[in-house]
Amino acid sequence: MELYRLTAHELLDKLSKKEISPLDLISSVRERIKNNDGLVNAYVRLVDRPAEFKLPPQKNGALCGIPISIKDNICTESLNTECCSKILTGFKPPYDATVIKKLKEAGAVILDTKTNMDEFAFGSSTENSCFGPTHNPWNLDCVPGGSSGGSAAAVASDEAIMALGSDTGGSIRQPAAFCGVVGLKPTYGRVSRYGLIAFASSLDQIGTFTKDIPDCCLLMNVISGHDPMDATSIDVPVPNYIKSLGKNIKGLTIGIPQEYFIEGLNSQVKSIVEEAIAELKKLGAAVKEVSLPHTEYAVPVYYILGTAEASSNLSRFDGVQYGYRANSSNLVQMYKKTRGEGFGQEAKRRILLGTFALSHGYYDAYYLRALKVRTLIKNDFDAVFKDCDCIITPTAPTEAFRIGEKTEDPLQMYLSDIYTISVNLAGIPAISIPCGFTKAKLPVGLQIMAKPFGEETLFQVAHAYERSTQWHKLKPKLQ
């Protein structure tokens, strides 16, 4: 049986009935990766490991025996975590991220090879990786999106049962849309960031890639919750997300922001999303047009705040304690050469942008002003959520683009996150679910947003849609 093709909830059922063993499962996934990843390159530092396998100690955990793939920027104890950057070559964290701890406690099996990503999560295509680009399983000439492209492609190509990624401006939702899987960015503070190697601390959030909504609920049940090690995690009780499943959506109000259906939105993507909205209407939801008037400022605000925080967060990579160190005769030279040789082009670009934005004399005009506009963007959402249960938009303005198509034009690349960035600025949760295919047989994602800690609403709406459609069941034929 091709166990790797199944979802976690299907596998948990088989595991509990003892139809299969955890060893069968991990072997199946490993075999799949071995046979497939030459084409996709979803994983980095792949090594052929012996089939030996130690069963996790927890026998009753919620994810007992389920293999989980982890993005290369989430710390795993004694297991290389390099953010797909040369500067972190050989870095083995001495500790587990809180999410990893929680997964282990739930009996999940952490895969010993990590998923590919844009270096330090800087990118929307997974082309900025020191390990080479990941390929979109639906069309190997296309990008899988990014920055969590490895995790998205792994789940889409059945090289993973479920995966973790991180989302700073769309890094989970956009690749989920491009690869036709379910990708959730939780509310800021819902999932601990402890152990997530920071890109932009005020925007980063760990989230999930799964094959369907029930799996997303399962995984969120495990990784959510307040963490005393993360001062920005919020102490709000975690509901049992499984209970959001199977509910109808009659009486719910869905807001459609006019600012998201504008020039630049691919016409095929537009009509596919409109069909999805029509489907939800049919299922009983009320749909109304709403306005998020400050949407146009989201991209510039994001690239000021995000790069400013990144320039600061990445200053610790200096060759002193860990990772790559360039040979040099003195301290300042070591700093310069290590960082010059260790960071890729996009990382350098963002460090320079951020350093500029924080510099004396520019701070007020850029950083401070961006902070203020961020508040306006958040206020837009607060206003809409007074009358709406959720907001629905396309996840990305286009289908997956071709590898190399946008690498020479960073601005074009930045615009591929135009629909996802506001969510991070506002700190709200949003999910991308498969909602159809373009003529080129590339997946399209539907983005659903809710108010802070409104994940249950996302699951309710997404699951209602998932049950009445079959998009999530379609699999790419790798060629």
Next chain:
Amino acid sequence: MTYEPVIGLEVHVQLKTRTKVFCGCSTEFGNEPNTQVCPVCLGFPGALPVLNRLALEYSIKVGLALNCTVQEFTKFDRKHYYYPDLPKNFQISQYDLPISKNGYLEIQINGVSRRIKICRAHLEEDAGKLIHEENHSLVDLNRTGQPLLEIVTEPDIFSPEEAYEYLVNLKSIIQYLEVSDCDMEKGTLRCDANISVRPKGSSGLGTKSEIKNLNSFKAVRDALEYEIERHSETLNAGEKIIQETRLWDDKKSQTVSMRSKEEAKDYRYFPEPDLPPFIISKENLSEIKNTIPELPKEKKSRFIQVYGLSEYDAGILVMSKQNADYAEERLKIYPEKDKKPVANWIIGPLTATASNLKCEVSELQIIPEDFVALIDLVEKKQVISNLTGKTVLEKMAKTGKSPDLIIREENLAQNSDEKSLEKEVDAVIQENPKVVADVKIGKNNSLMFLVGQVMKRTKGKANPKIVQEILKRRFA
């Protein structure tokens, strides 16, 4: 031309919390290098800071004691610079919203009080320690992340003496609050001084120099004296002062240039995104206020008022809280109305005894009742002389025995019996005809010499007052 100095002080106080300010590592002093570290204070990728509540509370306490406005809303900021003692290459500090602002500390010089304005007190993390060896440097990150409170004065200090008094009083207040040891040798209190001079009587500020490596309050005073002279001489020679950082060399008693600060550093401060801002509610504030003990200034006036002590004695006794509490315990139970002898005995013989035994006064094993009993035996009952009293005190400290017991065991009680003392006096008069002649022509010193001789003959047991009276009668 004569110049007057304008001085500002930056004091870093290491707060005495058990764990570091943003992680759970121990703050213990003097352990093996790099043994009190974790991913957070090592600045490892993915690690996040979480504020130590106690460090915040301690900072607020100091702010209140220094008459500052404690801000309702406070936040942390990142200050960026590259240096190997700073693992993240930024320091979590506070920029535009420090915990406390606009306070003052009152000092007294020659009986005149003045308030030194304090501009701010903010909380930050300490950096590690670098040990420079011949061709390499070693890094110890045990100190990284220890809580530091930086207390900055306005340029509101106008003499090295004021600077010295400010520091002495600041240390005393902080020790009263029991939030820091303020031990300059261990580096739990560090001070940098900014100084400039201007023509006497003018306003405005000259070009300043910043002095570092000040290892004691005395060094601060000496370095400031040195700098006033250097600045004045430079200006009088028609030269300009360069804005720079200078290091104090204690051995040579001079400052030397470390680096010029002509190009101002850009620290690129911005709000620390990993720590949400803190709201300090009125309730929190009043709770903390309630934990502030009576401070040295108030204690001193109370000692003067309640126990009738002199300004000087009260000032000495309240310098440290420990000593003040020690003194008060004894002042309270001393049965006489006039409490001055208790102060005298603590400041004098008791302090000397402690210093002989190389310990703190409070560590001496003399219970309060024995101590006041001894004072009573000397001052009122005159069972023993002042001199013998000091000997008995030493013995009490060493053995823990009561003064009565020591006096009995060693037969130290004073001889006040006139008849037997007269015999001793007469014997001394006979033995010292020359001195007696001097006494007769009015030399008072010589009389005291004779008293001394009697004391010697009686092995210190004679009551010197009575001896003196007898002698005076003999020469009347």
